[in-house]
Amino acid sequence: MTTQLEINGRRVRVEADAETPLLWVLREELGMTGTKYGCGVGLCGACTVHVGNGPARSCITPVGALARQQVRTIEGLEQDRIGRALQAAWVANDVPQCGYCQCGQLMSAAMLLRTTPRPSDADITEAMAGNVCRCGTYDRIRAAIHEAARALSA
Secondary structure (H helix, E strand, C coil): EEEEEEECCEEEECCCCCCHHHHHHCCCCCCCCCCCCCCCCCCCCEEEECCCCCCEEECCCCCHHHHHEEEEEHHHHCCCHHHHHHHHHHHHHCCCCCCCHHHHHHHHHHHHHCCCCCHHHHHHHHCCCCCCCCCHHHHHHHHHHHHHHHHHHH
16 A cells, blocks of 8 residues: 655655554655554653654554655654754763664653743653653753753753
8 A cells, every 4th residue: 555644844655554553664664663563552752753742662663554644763863953952962961872762752841842841850751651762861851851941942
């Protein structure tokens, strides 16, 4: 089946069964390997992308459900000021250790700052609860989100 998608502002056509998870289309069909496979059941957050106005777990999102939806991946995060501010704060706070979960962490943080420009610790905890970091850099993630929020409000 041919499916037309809009990914990071670009229209693409892919040949995939409608039930194929978006993660595999991104990685295998389009060569966009920034989105990571973690648990495969939508619990760890490593595969988080934006679909429309919300975060989505690409490992459980069927590509056939994405007609007329805008998809943003980690590769497109730098296209807006929120993404750039988060990336700078991530580096400044030495957030990544192994780095595996960080793409999903950044995508969840970007959605949080789109909806809540000045998040409290409780807002961050709630928004990031679905993202697991095996290295335990949660305090640095929280600090980086606060730093990005300050930079964006300046």
